[in-house]
Amino acid sequence: MAGRDTTNAARARRLALFALVAAAVVLLDQLSKLAARALLVPGDPVTLIPGVMDLSLIYNTGAAFSLGEGAGPLFVLVAAAMCAAGAYVAWARPDVPLPLLLAVACVVGGGIGNAIDRVALGAVTDFFKTTFMDFAIFNVADIFVTCGVPVALVLWWRWDAARERAAAGE
Numbered sequence: 001m002a003g004r005d006t007t008n009a010a011r012a013r014r015l016a017l018f019a020l021v022a023a024a025v026v027l028l029d030q031l032s033k034l035a036a037r038a039l040l041v042p043g044d045p046v047t048l049i050p051g052v053m054d055l056s057l058i059y060n061t062g063a064a065f066s067l068g069e070g071a072g073p074l075f076v077l078v079a080a081a082m083c084a085a086g087a088y089v090a091w092a093r094p095d096v097p098l099p100l101l102l103a104v105a106c107v108v109g110g111g112i113g114n115a116i117d118r119v120a121l122g123a124v125t126d127f128f129k130t131t132f133m134d135f136a137i138f139n140v141a142d143i144f145v146t147c148g149v150p151v152a153l154v155l156w157w158r159w160d161a162a163r164e165r166a167a168a169g170e
Contacts, residue, residue, distance in 0.1 A: 011091050014098070018090035018105045022083070025109025029141040030116060036127040036139075045129060053130055058137050059123035076118050079111035100155040107148035113141035 040046060040057035048055050086108045089096055117124040126137040138146075 011094060015087060015090040018086060018101055021102050021105035022109035025106055025144050026113045029113030032140045033125040036125055040127060052132050053128060055127050056129040056137055058126050060126050061123045076115045079115035082108050082111050097159050100152060100159055103148050103152035103155055106144045107152060110141035110144035
């Protein structure tokens with residue numbers, strides 16, 4: 001019985017860490033969006049770093065690059081599914097390396113941050129605009145999703161390759 005309690009305690013710690021990282025991403029995202037909505041006026045950009053980045057408030061009803069216009073409810077469902085899948089992995093898969101789990105938590109936190117906007121405002125608050133190149137206007141949640149997905153993929157590939165080598169007896 002003690003072994004099971006230890007395993008459940010370890011699972012609970014992993015799940016709590018997953019939730020804490022995701023919540024920190026959501027908090028950072030929502031605070032930055034709150035500031036953007038309070039301080040910026042749509043159509044009136046403010047220079048953040050000359051020649052590199054402006055702050056330019058827009059409300060995006062689509063996804064990245066304004067794709068998926070009007071599919072907000074679908075994106076909210078995807079964020080909920082990601083959250084459930086991440087929590088399941090945190091609890092049920094103790095063999096998943098912690099860095100991979102934390103990368104997934106960052107992606108989940110970003111998804112939740114944008115889902116909050118979709119539910120509360122009907123659109124996502126975006127405000128970072130690059131000026132050195134033509135690129136989509138984005139937010140903190142987008143950064144965590146965009147960076148977290150490739151990091152998670154690389155970590156997953158490395159973990160999976162190590163598992164295959166171990167199974168082959170190498």
